[in-house]
Amino acid sequence: xxxxxxxxxxxxxxxxxxxxxxxxxxxxxxxxxxxxxxxxxxxxxxxxxxxxxxxxxxxxxxxxxxxxxxxxxxxxxxxxxxxxxxxxxxxxxxxxxxxxxxxxxxxxxxxxxxxxxxxxxxxxxxxxxxxxxxxxxxxxxxxxxxxxxxxxxxxxxxxxxxxxxxxxxxxxxxxxxxxxxxxxxxxxxxxxxxxxxxxxxxxxxxxxxxxxxxxxxxxxxxxxxxxxxxxxxxxxxxxxxxxxxxxxxxxxxxxxxxxx
Amino acid sequence: xxxxxxxxxxxxxxxxxxxxxxxxxxxxxxxxxxxxxxxxxxxxxxxxxxxxxxxxxxxxxxxxxxxxxxxxxxxxxxxxxxxxxxxxxxxxxxxxxxxxxxxxxxxxxxxxxxxxxxxxxxxxxxxxxxxxxxxxxxxxxxxxxxxxxxxxxxxxxxxxxxxxxxxxxxxxxxxxxxxxxxxxxxxxxxxxxxxxxxxxxxxxxxxxxxxx
Amino acid sequence: xxxxxxxxxxxxxxxxxxxxxxxxxxxxxxxxxxxxxxxxxxxxxxxxxxxxxxxxxxxxxxxxxxxxxxxxxxxxxxxxxxxxxxxxxxxxxxxxxxxxxxxxxxxxxxxxxxxxxxxxxxxxxxxxxxxxxxxxxxxxxxxxxxxxxxxxxxxxxxxxxxxxxxxxxxxxxxxxxxxxxxxxxxxxxxxxxxxxxxxxxxxxxxxxxxxxxxxxxxxxxxxxxxxxxxxxxxxxxxxxxxxxxxxxxxxxxxxxxxxxxxxxxxxxxxxxxxxxxxxxxxxxxxxxxxxxxxxxxxxxxxxxxxxxxxxxxxxxxxxxxxxxxxxxxxxxxxxxxxxxxxxxxxxxxxxxxxxxxxxxxxxxxxxxxxxxxxxxxxxxxxxxxxxxxxxxxxxxxxxxxxxxxxxxxxxxxxxxxxxxxxxxxxxxxxxxxxxxxxxxxxxxxxxxxxxxxxxxxxxxxxxxxxxxxxxxxxxxxxxxxxxxxxxxxxxxxx
Ligand SMILES: Nc1ncnc2c1ncn2[C@@H]1O[C@H](COP(=O)(O)OP(=O)(O)O)[C@@H](O)[C@H]1O
Ligand SMILES: [Mg+2]
Numbered sequence: 001x002x003x004x005x006x007x008x009x010x011x012x013x014x015x016x017x018x019x020x021x022x023x024x025x026x027x028x029x030x031x032x033x034x035x036x037x038x039x040x041x042x043x044x045x046x047x048x049x050x051x052x053x054x055x056x057x058x059x060x061x062x063x064x065x066x067x068x069x070x071x072x073x074x075x076x077x078x079x080x081x082x083x084x085x086x087x088x089x090x091x092x093x094x095x096x097x098x099x100x101x102x103x104x105x106x107x108x109x110x111x112x113x114x115x116x117x118x119x120x121x122x123x124x125x126x127x128x129x130x131x132x133x134x135x136x137x138x139x140x141x142x143x144x145x146x147x148x149x150x151x152x153x154x155x156x157x158x159x160x161x162x163x164x165x166x167x168x169x170x171x172x173x174x175x176x177x178x179x180x181x182x183x184x185x186x187x188x189x190x191x192x193x194x195x196x197x198x199x200x201x202x203x204x205x206x207x208x209x210x211x212x213x214x215x216x217x218x219x220x221x222x223x224x225x226x227x228x229x230x231x232x233x234x235x236x237x238x239x240x241x242x243x244x245x246x247x248x249x250x251x252x253x254x255x256x257x258x259x260x
Numbered sequence: 261x262x263x264x265x266x267x268x269x270x271x272x273x274x275x276x277x278x279x280x281x282x283x284x285x286x287x288x289x290x291x292x293x294x295x296x297x298x299x300x301x302x303x304x305x306x307x308x309x310x311x312x313x314x315x316x317x318x319x320x321x322x323x324x325x326x327x328x329x330x331x332x333x334x335x336x337x338x339x340x341x342x343x344x345x346x347x348x349x350x351x352x353x354x355x356x357x358x359x360x361x362x363x364x365x366x367x368x369x370x371x372x373x374x375x376x377x378x379x380x381x382x383x384x385x386x387x388x389x390x391x392x393x394x395x396x397x398x399x400x401x402x403x404x405x406x407x408x409x410x411x412x413x414x415x416x417x418x419x420x421x422x423x424x425x426x427x428x429x430x431x432x433x434x435x436x437x438x439x440x441x442x443x444x445x446x447x448x449x450x451x452x453x454x455x456x457x458x459x460x461x462x463x464x465x466x467x468x469x470x471x472x
Numbered sequence: 473x474x475x476x477x478x479x480x481x482x483x484x485x486x487x488x489x490x491x492x493x494x495x496x497x498x499x500x501x502x503x504x505x506x507x508x509x510x511x512x513x514x515x516x517x518x519x520x521x522x523x524x525x526x527x528x529x530x531x532x533x534x535x536x537x538x539x540x541x542x543x544x545x546x547x548x549x550x551x552x553x554x555x556x557x558x559x560x561x562x563x564x565x566x567x568x569x570x571x572x573x574x575x576x577x578x579x580x581x582x583x584x585x586x587x588x589x590x591x592x593x594x595x596x597x598x599x600x601x602x603x604x605x606x607x608x609x610x611x612x613x614x615x616x617x618x619x620x621x622x623x624x625x626x627x628x629x630x631x632x633x634x635x636x637x638x639x640x641x642x643x644x645x646x647x648x649x650x651x652x653x654x655x656x657x658x659x660x661x662x663x664x665x666x667x668x669x670x671x672x673x674x675x676x677x678x679x680x681x682x683x684x685x686x687x688x689x690x691x692x693x694x695x696x697x698x699x700x701x702x703x704x705x706x707x708x709x710x711x712x713x714x715x716x717x718x719x720x721x722x723x724x725x726x727x728x729x730x731x732x733x734x735x736x737x738x739x740x741x742x743x744x745x746x747x748x749x750x751x752x753x754x755x756x757x758x759x760x761x762x763x764x765x766x767x768x769x770x771x772x773x774x775x776x777x778x779x780x781x782x783x784x785x786x787x788x789x790x791x792x793x794x795x796x797x798x799x800x801x802x803x804x805x806x807x808x809x810x811x812x813x814x815x816x817x818x819x820x821x822x823x824x825x826x827x828x829x830x831x832x833x834x835x836x837x838x839x840x841x842x843x844x845x846x847x848x849x850x851x852x853x854x855x856x857x858x859x860x861x862x863x864x865x866x867x868x869x870x871x872x873x874x875x876x877x878x879x880x881x882x883x884x885x886x887x888x889x890x891x892x893x894x895x896x897x898x899x900x901x902x903x904x905x906x907x908x909x910x911x912x913x914x915x916x917x918x919x920x921x922x923x924x925x926x927x928x929x930x931x932x933x934x935x936x937x938x939x940x941x942x943x944x945x946x947x948x949x950x951x952x953x954x955x956x957x958x959x960x961x962x963x964x965x966x
Contacts, residue, residue, distance in 0.1 A: 004362075004364070005362065008358060008361045008362060011358075011361070012347070012350075012358055077347075077348060078345075078347065081345055081346050081347065081348050081389075082342065082343055082344065082345030082346070083345040083346055083347055084345065085312070085339065085341055085342075085345050086339070086345050086359055086400075086403050087359070087362065088310065088311075088312065088333050089310065089333050089334070089335075089336075089337045089338070089339055089409075090359060090362040090363055091362050091363070092333075093333075096362075
């Protein structure tokens with residue numbers, strides 16, 4: 001039943017607007033930013049290009065804000081428009097809500113993954129055939145790309161996959177928080193904006209306090225900061241997970257779904 | 261065995277009493293009308309029968325099974341409660357399609373047929389958020405009957421409908437009843453109730469009293 | 473009460489201070505090597521103070537122990553019948569606090585006795601010995617203490633006061649929490665949390681967050697050295713204590729009202745706090761060099777330009793200005809969701825409805841700019857920056873106030889337009905933040921997009937502030953026209 005509900009949700013989500021928006025997220029950085037950085041920065045390795053592409057793009061700054069419009073607000077809309085009352089006689093509403101949450105996570109995961117991975121594929125595999133990017137070969141002085149450099153040392157492809165996964169998983173956490181908050185709070189605007197506020201404000205606060213190695217921004221996009229020990233990136237991650245767990249707990253306890 | 265049975269129900273909201281120790285049962289294949297002044301608790305009654313809200317005391321039995329033991333909603337009910345609901349940025353047909361997909365019992369043809377029955381053209385490409393209130397109401401009726409639901413709980417089904425549509429829907433409900441459906445409806449319009457209902461209940465003094 | 477008074481001396485504490493005594497003896501023994509190595513002679517107070525100011529001892533033994541004992545005491549002696557006799561939670565809290573103070577004094581007496589006794593039979597003097605002059609790792613306690621305090625005895629007394637002050641502050645907090653929630657698990661949780669937090673704050677926190685590091689309020693030398701002031705650790709704790717006393721006095725009043733008030737103003741508080749934090753950060757980060765208060769204003773609100781980009785100032789700029797717009801969006805969301813045809817018909821037109829609240833926003837913008845301006849200048853003066861008048865003073869103020877106003881007005885109008893058009897305030901939130909992309913260095917398109925044009929960093933470049941005003945003015949004009957069109961022409965649907 002859950003699978004079936006998820007497939008309905010996916011069908012609901014995948015409309016033209018969604019495709020245009022995700023295509024923009026996935027391709028725009030490549031199309032608009034690559035030409036700008038190509039030639040104005042010194043690149044030695046493919047991952048340097050990938051790193052610069054991301055850090056020159058607005059993706060790190062706006063990260064949760066780019067993913068939340070995909071589908072996180074759908075519960076709030078259906079509640080507002082009284083649609084849920086028709087769902088209730090047809091299926092268990094708790095299954096429905098879970099299916100919505102999973103679809104939201106799934107969609108976000110794919111889009112966020114591709115948002116990082118497609119540029120990587122292009123830079124790593126397609127560009128060598130067309131030689132568009134200009135690499136400095138005269139002198140070799142590679143600069144570390146940050147915390148994930150250790151993986152890149154192992155294998156560049158592994159880096160591409162692991163890093164894209166890392167970003168995608170974090171994206172999932174942020175949209176899930178937005179989704180759960182939209183169930184808890186009556187004010188949809190506040191519910192959907194909180195993940196971004198968290199992202200941005202905690203970044204600001206950690207920067208001011210000299211704790212930037214724990215900033216959400218720097219742990220998901222660790223480029224503008226010196227390489228940190230690997231465990232540091234899991235601190236904000238764990239905070240998010242704890243937050244999600246307590247939200248789920250709260251929703252179950254307060255029976256928020258039924259008494260709306 | 262009654263189809264729906266309310267046993268010693270009490271319900272109040274923050275000091276506002278709506279029902280007090282009231283019992284009533286509804287039989288199969290009849291049309292029931294519920295009347296009562298505004299705020300007397302007609303919608304709340306329907307919500308309780310659907311299991312959306314719980315009575316403070318007493319139990320509600322559908323087909324002999326008590327609701328809310330594990331928060332299950334009764335099966336095969338078609339409902340409209342309060343204002344109509346919809347997915348704002350989909351068309352009417354898509355709205356019904358998504359709802360039908362959940363149980364996957366009916367085809368597109370059936371949906372189109374139902375839309376025609378309630379007086380909406382399935383080819384309308386407007387999004388539902390731009391529908392008029394009456395159109396939304398028709399869509400609400402369509403979703404309540406499209407899957408051949410056995411029991412229909414219709415809260416003010418004639419709200420916002422024009423005269424012709426009211427006639428049409430009345431006929432539709434009659435014929436559904438002839439097919440063996442049980443219908444519970446509320447209306448503030450006495451004519452609707454008189455024309456349609458086999459039995460009528462009025463909410464007074466926190467009880468449901470039968471007046472027909 | 474009588475029972476408590478009877479047992480003025482509670483001999484149980486004797487056992488509690490045995491570890492302290494052992495620790496002190498250990499310190500005394502290791503001092504011998506130190507004396508030999510540096511050819512100095514420690515005196516009585518050295519021995520007392522190195523043990524009494526020891527962060528490990530305070531943080532991991534004395535402080536947790538007394539918190540734990542307080543928790544047990546509060547829980548064990550709580551009794552509704554007594555509460556009813558006392559008549560209010562407030563009285564209950566202060567009665568408990570008196571009892572706890574007696575426990576504290578008991579403990580401290582034994583503690584001090586143990587420290588004095590273990591230091592006995594050492595050279596006695598009321599002056600600092602020369603041990604404290606040696607600046608070497610392992611000798612921080614005496615080194616810093618003798619730097620800040622003229623007599624060792626003074627340090628000793630102040631250490632007692634600081635420790636007592638902190639303990640009492642925590643005890644009153646415990647009493648308040650217990651009175652409010654009547655849940656002892658919460659207190660035990662705080663006990664455990666403080667233990668962990670103490671360890672983390674001691675070992676991991678960088679110096680920049682000294683205000684929330686526990687050890688600075690337990691160990692005199694640590695606090696004084698971290699803040700570079702004798703005064704600050706005491707006053708921070710004292711302020712905290714006063715706030716708690718205030719809360720304890722109000723605890724019997726209606727919470728609902730207070731809760732609503734807090735809920736309503738918490739976004740504003742948070743916003744103010746963040747702004748303030750940024751100002752403090754910038755003011756305290758630029759103490760080197762001969763900067764004037766005006767330079768500080770420029771640095772604090774520098775924002776970004778084509779040539780100058782730093783993530784911190786970009787982020788602060790967004791926090792301050794977009795943060796204000798966010799507060800406005802919260803309000804707008806409320807207005808839009810409360811709006812109905814019934815309401816509009818009473819305003820007679822959308823236009824009047826708009827004018828019924830818009831002037832308040834304008835006043836809000838001015839208030840914000842004035843507050844930011846005066847708070848920054850005030851703090852900068854306080855810290856001791858120069859008040860010299862630069863040549864371009866007029867331009868600085870003009871740029872900050874007028875261009876700041878125009879820029880904020882642009883944001884606000886933009887948000888209103890998008891929200892009215894899409895009927896979704898969240899969409900305006902996304903679009904406005906997406907616009908901040910044009911503040912990034914690769915995207916600024918010759919400053920043609922009106923975002924962050926009030927960045928104070930433009931003062932360091934050749935850009936004319938009047939040109940900026942003109943640009944912003946032009947954009948605002950376009951927006952106003954669109955908005956008027958929306959308000960007048962569009963068949964409005966809710
Ligand atoms: N969730 C709720 N919380 C508080 N009061 C409610 C709630 N739902 C309904 N009520 C109150 O119960 C009364 C009956 O409501 P309702 O059944 O909708 O009236 P009607 O008979 O007009 O349909 C109203 O006064 C309404 O305010
Ligand atoms: Mg009703």
